[in-house]
Amino acid sequence: MSTRTTCPYCGVGCGVLATPDAPVAGDPSHPANFGRLCSKGTALGETLGLDGRLLYPRMDGTRVGWEAALDRVAARFSETIARHGPDSVALYVSGQLLTEDYYAANKFTKGFLGTGNIDSNSRLCMASAVAGHRRAFGEDLVPGIYEDLELADLLILVGSNTAWCHPVLYQRIQAARAADPAKRLVVIDPRRTATCQDADLHLALRPGSDVALFCGLLCHLADHGGLTVDPGEALAQARAAVPSVAATAAACDLAEADVARFFAWFAQTPRAVSMFSQGVNQSSAGTDKVNAILNVHLASGRIGTPGATAFSVTGQPNAMGGREVGALANLLAAHLEFDRPGDHAVLAEFWRAPGLARTAGRKAVDLFDAVGRGDIRALWVMATNPAVSLPEGERVRAALRGCEFVVVSDCSALSDTLDYAHVALPALGWGEKDGTVTNSERVISRQRGFMPMPGEARPDWWAIAQVAARMGWGEQFAWSGPADIFREHAALSGFRNDGARKFDISALATLSDAEYESMEPTRWPAPAGGVPTVRFGGEDARIVAVTPRDPVGVAGAAFPFLLNTGRLRDQWHTMTRTGLVPRLMAHRSEPFVAVHPDDTALHDGGLEDGALAELRSAHGLAVLRVCHDPGQRRGELFAPMHWGAALCGQGRVNSAVNRVNDPISGQPELKHTPVALASWEAGWYGFYLSVAPPPELAAWSALIAEPGGVWRQEIAGHGAPEAAFDALLARLEIGAAAPMLRDHYGERFRAAVIEAGRLRSVLFIGRTPTLPARAWLAGMIGAEVPAALRLAVLAGAPAGAEAVSPTICVCHGVDRATIAGAIACGARTLQAVGEASRAGTGCGSCRPEIRALLDAASVLEPA
Numbered sequence: 001m002s003t004r005t006t007c008p009y010c011g012v013g014c015g016v017l018a019t020p021d022a023p024v025a026g027d028p029s030h031p032a033n034f035g036r037l038c039s040k041g042t043a044l045g046e047t048l049g050l051d052g053r054l055l056y057p058r059m060d061g062t063r064v065g066w067e068a069a070l071d072r073v074a075a076r077f078s079e080t081i082a083r084h085g086p087d088s089v090a091l092y093v094s095g096q097l098l099t100e101d102y103y104a105a106n107k108f109t110k111g112f113l114g115t116g117n118i119d120s121n122s123r124l125c126m127a128s129a130v131a132g133h134r135r136a137f138g139e140d141l142v143p144g145i146y147e148d149l150e151l152a153d154l155l156i157l158v159g160s161n162t163a164w165c166h167p168v169l170y171q172r173i174q175a176a177r178a179a180d181p182a183k184r185l186v187v188i189d190p191r192r193t194a195t196c197q198d199a200d201l202h203l204a205l206r207p208g209s210d211v212a213l214f215c216g217l218l219c220h221l222a223d224h225g226g227l228t229v230d231p232g233e234a235l236a237q238a239r240a241a242v243p244s245v246a247a248t249a250a251a252c253d254l255a256e257a258d259v260a261r262f263f264a265w266f267a268q269t270p271r272a273v274s275m276f277s278q279g280v281n282q283s284s285a286g287t288d289k290v291n292a293i294l295n296v297h298l299a300s301g302r303i304g305t306p307g308a309t310a311f312s313v314t315g316q317p318n319a320m321g322g323r324e325v326g327a328l329a330n331l332l333a334a335h336l337e338f339d340r341p342g343d344h345a346v347l348a349e350f351w352r353a354p355g356l357a358r359t360a361g362r363k364a365v366d367l368f369d370a371v372g373r374g375d376i377r378a379l380w381v382m383a384t385n386p387a388v389s390l391p392e393g394e395r396v397r398a399a400l401r402g403c404e405f406v407v408v409s410d411c412s413a414l415s416d417t418l419d420y421a422h423v424a425l426p427a428l429g430w431g432e433k434d435g436t437v438t439n440s441e442r443v444i445s446r447q448r449g450f451m452p453m454p455g456e457a458r459p460d461w462w463a464i465a466q467v468a469a470r471m472g473w474g475e476q477f478a479w480s481g482p483a484d485i486f487r488e489h490a491a492l493s494g495f496r497n498d499g500a501r502k503f504d505i506s507a508l509a510t511l512s513d514a515e516y517e518s519m520e521p522t523r524w525p526a527p528a529g530g531v532p533t534v535r536f537g538g539e540d541a542r543i544v545a546v547t548p549r550d551p552v553g554v555a556g557a558a559f560p561f562l563l564n565t566g567r568l569r570d571q572w573h574t575m576t577r578t579g580l581v582p583r584l585m586a587h588r589s590e591p592f593v594a595v596h597p598d599d600t601a602l603h604d605g606g607l608e609d610g611a612l613a614e615l616r617s618a619h620g621l622a623v624l625r626v627c628h629d630p631g632q633r634r635g636e637l638f639a640p641m642h643w644g645a646a647l648c649g650q651g652r653v654n655s656a657v658n659r660v661n662d663p664i665s666g667q668p669e670l671k672h673t674p675v676a677l678a679s680w681e682a683g684w685y686g687f688y689l690s691v692a693p694p695p696e697l698a699a700w701s702a703l704i705a706e707p708g709g710v711w712r713q714e715i716a717g718h719g720a721p722e723a724a725f726d727a728l729l730a731r732l733e734i735g736a737a738a739p740m741l742r743d744h745y746g747e748r749f750r751a752a753v754i755e756a757g758r759l760r761s762v763l764f765i766g767r768t769p770t771l772p773a774r775a776w777l778a779g780m781i782g783a784e785v786p787a788a789l790r791l792a793v794l795a796g797a798p799a800g801a802e803a804v805s806p807t808i809c810v811c812h813g814v815d816r817a818t819i820a821g822a823i824a825c826g827a828r829t830l831q832a833v834g835e836a837s838r839a840g841t842g843c844g845s846c847r848p849e850i851r852a853l854l855d856a857a858s859v860l861e862p863a
């Protein structure tokens with residue numbers, strides 16, 4: 001018997017079938033994915049173990065019972081408010097929360113603690129989209145639905161590596177294009193990402209110049225009779241900035257012909273969709289970028305009809321749910337507003353909350369600044385890891401360190417933020433939680449529990465309600481389960497709503513427990529007695545005048561590169577879940593910095609591929625593996641944002657990221673920091689493989705889960721390799737108690753511990769990063785090593801073996817060399833590669849990389 005639930009990772013919100021003792025599968029009936037899943041989704045079953053889980057409440061690092069922990073939280077929040085006022089406390093929550101948890105947290109904070117100080121990590125993800133929607137529509141409306149991506153004849157992906165970050169949407173787009181090859185795809189992104197692989201046009205624009213591009217498009221449409229609405233001041237400002245194609249191309253650092261082609265395609269194509277994501281939102285001009293995009297759709301009538309819209313996709317599974325319940329500091333619940341007359345009274349009445357906060361609270365970066373200054377003295381962090389994810393990480397960690405009282409609710413014990421917790425509360429994980437989430441196309445789906453609650457982990461809404469009761473508000477938080485909360489949330493959306501608020505799901509306010517349990521995916525709005533609206537058009541929308549402005553930091557002598565940060569295909573957030581799944585670690589297993597190969601010449605050859613480099617900004621630093629990538633623009637770097645202290649503390653790239661915010665949305669500019677990149681001056685590189693996770697062994701280390709319960713630690717340090725080797729042998733007690741093979745050849749040093757004929761561990765050290773491939777050795781850990789193979793162990797590979805190449809297809813474990821072999825043997829299409837090697841025949845997330853290998857091979861073929 002399968003449980004129908006939803007994937008907890010990205011904002012696509014795929015339906016999942018979870019069946020005992022079987023791999024998870026996509027839900028064929030779910031409207032987001034119709035049975036598809038990506039690599040992360042297919043690996044969900046591998047995240048259900050209890051390794052790395054926080055299972056019991058802790059106070060000051062010591063296990064306690066829930067009663068003691070809840071009493072202390074309630075007492076400290078009460079005392080702090082009594083002494084310093086409501087704004088001395090705060091909650092920092094997450095798009096990982098279910099809507100019911102989110103609703104409880106927002107009601108508790110704004111309604112009863114009496115402060116607006118609740119913000120969500122969604123501030124880092126799509127706050128600019130929210131602000132842009134509110135400016136244009138007067139409310140946070142996503143006008144389109146996923147089907148529009150398939151129906152569009154021209155799809156424009158702006159600041160979105162869809163192939164990696166929203167893979168199932170990309171699969172849907174690719175399927176639609178395969179069925180109708182006339183459909184065009186334009187990708188607007190400074191980087192040549194996997195998403196560009198199948199694009200008809202890639203505009204690698206200057207970072208931050210999106211407003212100029214879309215203002216230029218507005219002018220072009222005006223000049224060619226392409227507008228259906230007078231954009232007024234928006235057009236005047238656009239003309240002042242980028243009056244022509246040439247001016248737009250210059251502003252965006254693009255070829256004029258490419259800009260002209262894009263503008264012509266848009267002007268010719270009524271069914272056009274612009275889908276945007278973090279590349280637009282994570283910017284000091286993010287809100288203006290959103291409105292620049294919305295403007296061209298509103299002014300040209302390309303919105304609200306099938307295949308024509310502007311579409312924001314969220315990063316997190318329930319970012320949209322958080323927006324519905326108002327769990328951002330500047331929002332009230334149910335799309336009510338702090339500054340709209342009458343809204344405060346409506347919410348205070350519904351919640352019976354006379355102390356409801358009257359003003360907006362602090363947004364994420366500002367909130368942690370206030371913690372650092374001591375203005376916020378009690379902080380409850382829920383389902384997020386700000387010690388890793390916020391910009392200027394060291395400043396955030398210092399703020400947490402100095403905070404008088406920190407509560408952390410999390411399902412994972414691997415969150416860096418737990419290091420600062422006075423009280424740690426164990427939360428439920430995926431498979432245990434029960435509630436709802438809303439995806440990027442406004443579809444509310446049930447996330448159903450199918451596993452027992454482990455240890456003493458409990459739902460977040462329950463912990464909030466328990467604390468609220470201890471603080472005297474038991475009556476307002478007397479919920480018996482998530483269905484109760486959902487009904488209240490749905491009823492609020494319709495309360496005194498005369499149609500002015502489009503977010504209305506009051507049709508769901510009377511669901512019985514059984515109906516809630518079996519609820520099908522439902523798109524909002526769903527008003528009681530009303531007709532659901534599928535798409536929103538631009539009837540009452542505003543075209544907002546925007547003008548291009550540069551990002552805040554510029555590259556200069558001290559910091560000559562611009563750093564962009566983002567996500568990897570197979571990882572999620574700070575890796576507290578995906579980082580423990582070996583097959584998800586196979587694609588990219590270490591934190592890296594991508595740099596154009598020609599840029600390395602600037603640094604005397606010290607930045608060769610595979611070496612370690614120190615990335616430094618005015619705010620902090622990280623040490624990352626150099627990865628040459630011709631898809632980078634010269635002078636621009638990319639680094640993934642995932643790594644935290646549990647796997648690679650020095651890979652925390654957000655330590656170096658600046659804290660500049662969009663002035664309207666408060667969203668940090670995570671994609672634009674001036675940095676310097678220099679050799680880390682490693683004296684040696686190495687790796688250690690064993691069955692138990694080793695302690696940090698070197699000045700730089702990255703821990704990697706390998707198949708079969710094996711752990712790999714990549715290591716590097718300063719000084720001479722031989723001295724490092726001897727020191728590590730002593731530290732690991734290799735040779736002291738166990739038989740050891742030891743060898744060195746040239747400047748490579750290697751040791752292998754074989755006990756009772758089985759390989760227990762290996763240590764390899766060398767002066768350069770060029771060391772044996774790890775996969776074969778990792779597979780040998782725990783295996784019998786016949787005498788004939790002992791030399792092979794020290795060599796790192798059996799005689800005659802070819803070097804192991806990186807895994808491309810994680811579903812079937814197919815590496816790059818195997819795919820290249822299939823291509824060399826005549827496979828010329830994705831299908832042919834799949835038939836020859838199985839690569840790309842699973843979830844499909846790897847198909848853009850296979851396409852890149854096919855394209856590279858075709859370039860090399862004789863004409």
Ligand code: SF4
Pocket residue numbers: 007008009010011012013014033036037038039040041042166167168169
């Ligand atoms: Fe999960 Fe992948 Fe679907 Fe996103 S696209 S919801 S990560 S299965």
